[in-house]
Amino acid sequence: MKPIIQLQLLILLFFMQACAPEQQTAGKDTIQEYPVTTIEHQEAVINTEYPATLEGQQNIEIRPKIDGFVGQIFVDEGAAVKKGQLLFRINAPQYEQEVRTAAAAIKNAEAEVNTAKMQVEKTLPLVKEGIISDYELKSANFNLHAKEAVLAQARAGLINARTNLGYTAISSPADGVVGSIPYKTGSLVSSTSAQPLTTVSNIARVFAYFSFNEKQFLDFTEGFAGKNMNDKLKHFPAVSLLLANGTEYAEKGHMESIGGLINTETGAVNLRAGFSNPDGTIRSGASATIRIPVKVKNALLIPAKATYEMQEKLMAVVVNKNGMVKVTEIEIMDIPSGEFYVVKKGLNAGDWVVTEGMGGLTDGTRIKPVLSQQLTAAKK
Template sequence: MASCSNPPEANNGAGQPQEYPVYAVQNSQATLLASYPASLEGEQNVEIRPKVDGYISQIYVDEGATVKKGQLLFKIDAPQYQQEVITANASIKSAEAEVNAAKLQVANITPLVKKEIVTGTALQNAQYNLQAKEAQLAQARATLANAKTNIGYTTIVSPAAGVVGKLPNKPGSLVSPSSPVPLTTVSNIQKIYAYFSFDEKQFLEFSAKYPGKSISEKIKQLPAVSLVLSDGMVYPEKGRIETVNGLIDNQTGSVSFRATFPNPLGTLRSGGSATLQIPVSIASALLLPQKATFEVQGRKMVYVVNEKGMVKGKEVQVMDLFAGNDYVVKDGLKAGDRVVTDGMGNLKDSVTIKPVPVTNGSAH
């Protein structure tokens, strides 16, 4: 019972060698996941701002509510525009009366000119006066239309379907078109854009790897991409990389890409962050189980087992990309090398063990 409760100890010269799981690294086809930090934005983010001065009298939605296009959001109390309507209506009536008087004057002078009782100049002056009065009437009607438009601006509706953001103002707050903070933001999140970047070297490698005469043609060759959320969960919907910025950022030396993900349940929200993963296929990769490695002063090490069962620590270099639970070895190992996959804390150089072959972490 005591021996079963303790980890196996390697043979140090006395007794039989202890068994340790050993994995033979081999070249094989692998799909790696290249990871990039991504920022999330809705398909459409619309700032809702007032077009007139006034006080908020009603707020018809709450933060996080889903709204339809044309749905009522806010009501602004602006009595000055109602007064403008009253004033404009009065101006129209006055202008209409003046136009009618001017028309009557033209009508009275016209026959007198034909009879040469008055000169044509008097008729021209009457006609000019009529035109001026008609212009004043048109101006009064335009003032009324503008006043009615301003009254229409006191009722604010959503210009798009989406989700309501923060509501910084409360009923009674004074707002104006010059207010620095919008009334709210409506985000259309039926689709979510994930923005990420390649550095210049990665961009050149991408351009060389994928076929196509243009960047847009190369993008079409990219596989579907995944999104890892901030809680570590993989978003269930796959996305596609659709666009790439045409310029390299002079300050960061990076090129911005945009991937689009469907968002039918509204799980993703604008302003969020995630990790975008692009699968990269490699025809021949030397795979090493992550659990077979350990760290020594910042170096990644493994215990290699020789033909006699003796172990020796060896540093390995691995790629930044992962193939599931495996590393891809760049240097330090070759195909056929055997490494210990468990219990490395009980080992040291020159210890002899009894290797137990495993495949993908499982014993034969």
């Protein structure tokens, strides 16, 4: 029996030795592959994006200056109008009556002036002949001046009455587009009404209003030449506008102004960019996203998808040539971008970073890095 047992042991030992390389190979095959990319210094243009509110160059509330009823409406909501075009007519018959009253007052005043002139003409020769004293002539002249003042006042009253009557016809003060019309024909309106009759928006040119926080503002302006902010504005690149449906607006815009104050509550600096709007595609009050190209030199770029947040810190996973990973905190330039971040601290040129699936990796984990193409997507 012993020779048989020894033979069986030898066969078992031989079988275990034969299977050992396959087991080792199988163990190696369990190391998971992860895509990585190399971080290198390069010059690039990064598109930074900020939410913006769009306003026309003029948004004019149309309000009545007099009390009355809406008699006629000559335009419809959304209509394009020209400066001076008639929009509304207010039915206010009291102002027509004031014109007639003022005109009658003028005729009465003119008659009294003529009577006073006749009295002066009658008194003058009598004074020259010494029949009556100078007092009578002076009194007649004073009366004439008083009547002339009444006439002037009556004429001013007619002008005011005609002005008020003119307020019954309301015309557009500028070229633009008519907004909503809350009051319909027959509605009682006045200068103190809660809502305007409508709004005329001049949208031949529109402005995009957005804001930087203080840190973004300082980082952003440091990259442009100029002794003062007006000089720096001249060096700002042309900016783009993404409309609410995600399409890029055809016209390029330019930075025009930067607010002089930092909001103490929000820490924001307000900025404005202007865009021409020849086709009226953009309407006042719309929302959009403004895209600003930022040129960075000698920058370390990391794809946004290769980072994740942990306890309000931005992290990246660095892998060495042996496949060992290390979770690293990084600091980036505070300019929001949808694709890439500019690394200020935490990574060095030549580092490999995992670009996908790094959320479950911890320090010391061994992976099989699969090197992808070097970052060039942001370079222009």
